[in-house]
Amino acid sequence: MKTYKVIGLMSGTSLDGLDLAFCQFKKTSDRWEYQIDQTKSISYAAGMKEKLKNSIYLSADELLIFNNTYGEWLGKQVRSFIEHNRLDLDFIASHGHTTHHQPEKGLTYQIGSGQHLANVSGYKVVCDFRTNDVAMGGQGAPLVPIGDRLLFGEYDFCLNLGGISNISFEKNGQRIAYDIGLANMILNHITQKIDMQYDKGGKLAQSGKLNLKMLKALNALDYYALPFPKSTGYEWFMDKVVPIIEATDDRIENLLHTSVHHLCEQIAIQVIRNNNKSKASLLITGGGALNDFLIATLKTKLGEAIEVIVPSKKLIENKEALIFALMGVLRIEQEINVLSSVTGASRDSSSGVVFLPN
Structure with missing residues (x-):
């Protein structure tokens, strides 16, 4: 089993900002080991914070455009983080930012386009960890x-x-x-x-x-x-x-x-x-x-x-970013990363969508 070097990205409902954590994972004797090497927390500017807060009220086309621009913004933050710390990594695992979560209607949506994030950062991205579980009747949460x-x-x-x-x-x-x-x-x-x-x-x-x-x-x-x-x-x-x-x-x-x-x-x-x-x-x-x-x-x-x-x-500040990085590793390994005992889905799954940079 190789050592995975991954940046985990997390933006939560408290709107504190974007957490970035560069982590390493290795599996020995059926147990995952981790270390958090570099971290950064980026507070949202007032305009971005307000737009994220009110994104639930955007029209469909405005939301899709914001999904792309937010993905580009994530890519710029990651690229700066990588360059500043001279990081060597395998991929990025991104939670995105939840704008809509109504699993009873089969709906959950996290903005931060994986393709835009991959293109701007130059690295493979694993994201959209919730949709598959909701499609199988689950809550799509919690994932941690x-x-x-x-x-x-x-x-x-x-x-x-x-x-x-x-x-x-x-x-x-x-x-x-x-x-x-x-x-x-x-x-x-x-x-x-x-x-x-x-x-x-x-x-x-x-x-x-x-x-x-x-x-x-x-x-x-x-x-x-x-x-x-x-x-x-x-x-x-x-x-x-x-x-x-x-x-x-x-x-x-x-x-x-x-x-x-x-x-x-x-x-x-x-x-x-x-x-x-x-x-x-x-x-x-x-x-x-x-x-x-x-x-x-x-x-x-x-x-x-x-x-x-x-x-x-x-x-305290990086556990969620750490675990989304781990979820990305599990997705790449095609191992279970979403538990039906937690979400109520019809079965466990290895969830997440992979985007390659162009």
Whole structure:
């Protein structure tokens, strides 16, 4: 088995920016080993961020044009990253940026044209990891659990706190994973009301007080009662969550404080419900892992039976890019990279579309 050198690209629903991770993978004794060598995070300019945020409202032709221009933009960022670090790589694995996710209608769409990305960067690209699963009746999400199993199997639970929160764990020999619900998406939406991109360390939220009416409304959202497999996204947030925020007349600090308590309550419910050990470990990654108040609140709600592990900042910020790089490797090897036990599809699959540069 050769060593694969891959750049993983990730842009999440929190709209923090584009994460690039140059990773190496090697399989020894049926176990995948990895290392993250070089990383870069590129914040979106205000215009790009706004266009990505509102891309769900674009007409069909405008969206397809944006798919191409965003793919070209990705290619330029990767080419600069490669040249600056003098990287030798095999290919690029790109998640793209999700604009539409309605699996119940058979629809999921990630912009960032693979052909444009390949042409501009000059390297082979593997992308579009979700469509095949949705075509087989699956949710097309979450996808990261294959990496949780193959790279982080020593932990009982893996929790990602990006725009939304998702969790994965083993149960009866199967990997189970699903989107729990809210994470940074609601917090960033609230801070942007006062022209803050995010609440660093959760300091504003910590200074606030609980709004019981808002907490009750958020906890009553229908999505939380749905069985897994399930996934959610920006459409749900805009349709169901934003009206609750807008209907709550309170200080920003209190809105943030209440939101943190809400999302920690929902996470704790799922972890405790699925834990069968006297002492279990929970690995937390994603931007929310850097929110000190959120982590402290979650620890309190989980209790002493769950050990919360917050790893290095490098892994916190690049785990998703790392795993999409691994998914690209698995696709090239024609190995399973999307699990039907997670998505609810009719079968496991080796998903992703390969584009060659011209």
